[in-house]
Amino acid sequence: xxxxxxxxxxDCLAQKLQDTESMNQALEARLGELEQQLRSERRExxxxxxxxxxxxxLLDGKLFEMTELRDALGKLLDSS
Amino acid sequence: xxxxxxxxxxDCLAQKLQDTESMNQALEARLGELEQQLRSERRExxxxxxxxxxxxxLLDGKLFEMTELRDALGKLLDSS
Amino acid sequence: xxxxxxxxxxDCLAQKLQDTESMNQALEARLGELEQQLRSERRExxxxxxxxxxxxxLLDGKLFEMTELRDALGKLLDSS
Amino acid sequence: xxxxxxxxxxDCLAQKLQDTESMNQALEARLGELEQQLRSERRExxxxxxxxxxxxxLLDGKLFEMTELRDALGKLLDSS
Numbered sequence: 001x002x003x004x005x006x007x008x009x010x011d012c013l014a015q016k017l018q019d020t021e022s023m024n025q026a027l028e029a030r031l032g033e034l035e036q037q038l039r040s041e042r043r044e045x046x047x048x049x050x051x052x053x054x055x056x057x058l059l060d061g062k063l064f065e066m067t068e069l070r071d072a073l074g075k076l077l078d079s080s
Numbered sequence: 081x082x083x084x085x086x087x088x089x090x091d092c093l094a095q096k097l098q099d100t101e102s103m104n105q106a107l108e109a110r111l112g113e114l115e116q117q118l119r120s121e122r123r124e125x126x127x128x129x130x131x132x133x134x135x136x137x138l139l140d141g142k143l144f145e146m147t148e149l150r151d152a153l154g155k156l157l158d159s160s
Numbered sequence: 161x162x163x164x165x166x167x168x169x170x171d172c173l174a175q176k177l178q179d180t181e182s183m184n185q186a187l188e189a190r191l192g193e194l195e196q197q198l199r200s201e202r203r204e205x206x207x208x209x210x211x212x213x214x215x216x217x218l219l220d221g222k223l224f225e226m227t228e229l230r231d232a233l234g235k236l237l238d239s240s
Numbered sequence: 241x242x243x244x245x246x247x248x249x250x251d252c253l254a255q256k257l258q259d260t261e262s263m264n265q266a267l268e269a270r271l272g273e274l275e276q277q278l279r280s281e282r283r284e285x286x287x288x289x290x291x292x293x294x295x296x297x298l299l300d301g302k303l304f305e306m307t308e309l310r311d312a313l314g315k316l317l318d319s320s
Contacts, residue, residue, distance in 0.1 A: 006086035013093035020100045027107040034114040041121060045240075048320050052132075052237050055313050059230055062306045063223065069302060070219055073295055077212050080205075080288050125320075128240050132317050135233055139310055142226045143303065149222060150299055153215050157292050160208050160285075166246030173253035180260045187267040194274040201281060212292075 003083035003086055006083055006090055010086055010090040010093060013090060013097055017093055017097045017100060020097060020104060024100060024104055024107065027104065027111060031107060031111055031114065034111065034118065038114065038118060038121070041118070041125075044320070045121075045125065048316065049237060049240060051316050052233075052313075055309060055316065056230065056233055056237060058309055059233070059306070062302055062309060063227055063230060066226075066299070066302050066306075067223055069295060069298055070216065070223060073212075073216055073219070073292075076288065076291050076295065077209060077216060080209060080284070124240070128236065129317060129320060131236050132233075132313075135229060135236065136310065136313055136317060138229055139226070139313070142222055142229060143307055143310060146219070146222045146226075146306075147303055149215060149218055150296065150303060153212075153292075153296055153299070156208065156211050156215065157289060157296060160204075160289060163243035163246055166243055166250055170246055170250040170253060173250060173257055177253055177257045177260060180257060180264060184260060184264055184267065187264065187271060191267060191271055191274065194271065194278065198274065198278060198281070201278070201285075205281075205285065
């Protein structure tokens with residue numbers, strides 16, 4: 001092949017490489033965003049689970065107290 | 081420059097392009113996985129929220145019924 | 161003693177007996193009322209205790225259902 | 241009538257009066273017991289009503305606290 005032909009192939013490849021590298025950067029940026037989003041959503045989810053767990057413990061406490069009240073009513077009834 | 085030089089530059093660029101395209105495919109595959117994961121976690125989250133919402137409605141119903149019971153006890157007390 | 165004296169004693173006793181018998185009837189009437197009142201109050205009390213017992217059973221049912229709901233919330237939390 | 245006859249009537253009435261007065265005392269004793277019993281049962285009943293009223297107020301408090309918990313769960317759900 002002639003030097004011209006090699007030169008034109010080289011220039012064409014250089015252009016393609018540049019485009020592909022740009023695409024690469026865009027993909028990496030998008031990947032970084034998604035990873036950030038996933039981490040953020042998992043943090044939210046964990047915080048939500050912890051709040052829910054805390055509320056369930058409070059609910060347990062209330063149910064226990066209501067059961068005690070029910071027993072007090074039962075004893076009052078039995079003693080009457 | 082000589083034809084040899086152009087040819088060697090072309091070959092070098094062709095190799096780099098191939099590597100960059102491989103990297104591109106890997107990034108796209110990873111991106112696809114993450115998007116899939118995000119969609120899946122959001123579906124789970126939505127299903128969780130719906131289950132929680134259903135349980136809250138049931139809880140509302142129970143609290144309403146207990147309030148009615150409490151009122152019945154109050155009326156019994158007032159009538160005695 | 162003379163016959164007059166005996167006669168006057170007899171008349172006095174007859175009057176006293178009549179008064180005492182009147183008092184007796186009044187006491188028996190009052191006694192009947194009180195017994196009636198006691199029976200009536202005990203019937204009310206028993207009816208009250210039965211109503212209270214019924215309400216306590218309903219309360220038990222509600223507490224059981226709320227405990228089930230609490231467990232469902234706990235399982236939802238554990239599965240998330 | 242003869243003095244003997246009056247005397248015998250007087251003695252008979254004196255006996256009847258004594259019996260009736262005994263009966264009277266027995267009735268008054270029984271009446272006192274019943275009045276005591278009624279007062280005692282009404283005191284018990286009042287004490288019972290007060291205990292029941294106190295338990296109802298505690299029950300109100302628990303129901304209020306559970307409603308607050310339910311609202312906290314609702315807000316957690318809405319914020320997620």
